Amino acid sequence: MSRRETTTLEDVARLAGVSPATVSRCMNQPQSVRAEKRVRIQGAIDQLGYVPNGSARALASRRSRMIGAILPSLDNMLFGGPLEAFQKEVGSAGYTVAVACSEYDQQHERVHIRNFLESPVDALLLVGGHRDPNIYRQIERQGIPYVLTWVSSGDREEHCVGFDNAAASADLVDYLVSLGHRRFGMISGFTEHNDRAGARLAGVRKALARHDLSLDDDQLLHRPFEPEAGRDAFHILMSGSKPPTVVICGAEPHAYGALFEARDMGIDVPGQVSVTGFDDMWLASQTMPTLTTIRTPREEMGRQAAHHLLAQLRGERVAAPRPLETTLVVRKSTAAPPEPFPGPTKGLKRGQG
Amino acid sequence: MSRRETTTLEDVARLAGVSPATVSRCMNQPQSVRAEKRVRIQGAIDQLGYVPNGSARALASRRSRMIGAILPSLDNMLFGGPLEAFQKEVGSAGYTVAVACSEYDQQHERVHIRNFLESPVDALLLVGGHRDPNIYRQIERQGIPYVLTWVSSGDREEHCVGFDNAAASADLVDYLVSLGHRRFGMISGFTEHNDRAGARLAGVRKALARHDLSLDDDQLLHRPFEPEAGRDAFHILMSGSKPPTVVICGAEPHAYGALFEARDMGIDVPGQVSVTGFDDMWLASQTMPTLTTIRTPREEMGRQAAHHLLAQLRGERVAAPRPLETTLVVRKSTAAPPEPFPGPTKGLKRGQG
């Protein structure tokens, strides 16, 4: 235990017989140092067990090599995969990922953004695009790159790496209408502070309107993203006097809950009612019946978000990313409605989806 | 855009008419600064929109306020919850959490540990306790606190915040033996670099031995933690000439896969074969049949890991944490074996679990 506990770059320089600047260059731009010295320096590094101090490096270079990621939650199957993919990509470029959870709460997210800006992070990954403009102003004032995932459009398209939630749910509706469905129910997430949930609901409404259909107020239930909540909502929808012939779920946990509740209520899916999900998580292909849903390319989104950010960090001028494609995956939870049901309007166009 | 883009503590000091040292104190130990000055300083901070620079702070104070967490995976339902709980706890104490995934690979983990030590992090959260002693030496040389989760014993009990995997699976075996089972099959994770999986398997073996039973070699299959892998293994086990009357799964995804495969094979659970899980994730209570399993207190573990680390970071001397309790949750996937099956030995003691 000497007085000086940590070995510094200066120690390495002394042992290698070069200046600290050269050691620094050797670590950051090896090709700019004569090979012979590189060997001596590496030897000194190994001999001393030198570990560079990231804080000092960050301060001197004004780059922390840290990227902050703020996700709504980690305690489900949705965000972990993309985060892991993101971390892997930026990690191999030398960046560390700091995480925080907003718990689907704007105030929490705001605090975390502020903390990350203080850290300071070199870049930021967020989910969704709707937030107080002041937040964006604050981020941009610091001049750090950021990426908005899970959405493809909005005010800041050049920062969005995601897919078109509204278009995806509209696809779903077109398909369901083509099956003959006219009475729709929906279990949605809360839309106030969640533009993904909002877009999915809007997409459903818009597509229904195109078919001269609509979603009745009492057929739309907002619930947190939990299977239990989905069960509860499904039970309510199916206990009404005129239950829907199809229940669209804005998030997959809702659909799992709906399927479980149907089983417990003795309701046949898709015989009596069709059920759809959104995201195509692993369970969707294992439920009974298997779930018709929208596949979202989540890992791919994580990777692309990383590349988008890394390009900006390299100082490249980047174009607005192209929206990622979603896919309608038809499985066994959807079928024609149980009996011919006269639609609320005439002139219904079949099979146009 | 002035030449100096960032406002620094010095700017605040100048505007408030105090020294930089006082501004620093005002932020870190407010009570040591006269109230009147505190107000002036806060005013200056607000007026300038001052954001302290974490890198400089880290360098000067030799504390980065960052904790590194290395988990085997984020892309499943297991580690996200505890990580979120951990982040929440340490976050409210002012710490940032950096994450990385080892992908159940020692070399990956080693690289991430090294990167974190460079960052440098103030503390480290790891999963499991078995790793190259050199790694521990390296961590301890830097003098940073660390916590080993998901395990309760081993060489470094004072760092473990977890539960006794072996005892938990032994409980399960005792219960199954008490039901009358004598022919056991097991789907286990790979045990070479995973001491949790190793302990679960060892616990099963030890408990069986206590009952004069054992696990035949061809009744033990090692698989990655995926439902599909569980399906595959279950299929193999049940296709043998003498299939087991119970399949113990070392991880819950294996059990889900087993249940799905049983359904597809037309095998009645628990009529023909019992199936057990380990962890009690949300799906366990929703499968058909519902799953008998071991409940592990994962969120609580995340919180306790945080408190254990925070106490050390405060410089407190901490005692070895008490192991967390696991619970045998009996549901519908287990029952007596289909027919009286003569055990390999006499003198079997019933109901001793």
Next chain:
DNA sequence: CTGAAAGCGCTTACAG
């Protein structure tokens, strides 16, 4: 309670 000063361990123009 407060300030002047040194220092944390790097990086990076600048000059050669």
Next chain:
DNA sequence: CTGAAAGCGCTTACAG
């Protein structure tokens, strides 16, 4: 290709 020197923006004994 290399070195001397300044500087990144804070914190913290030390003295008062």
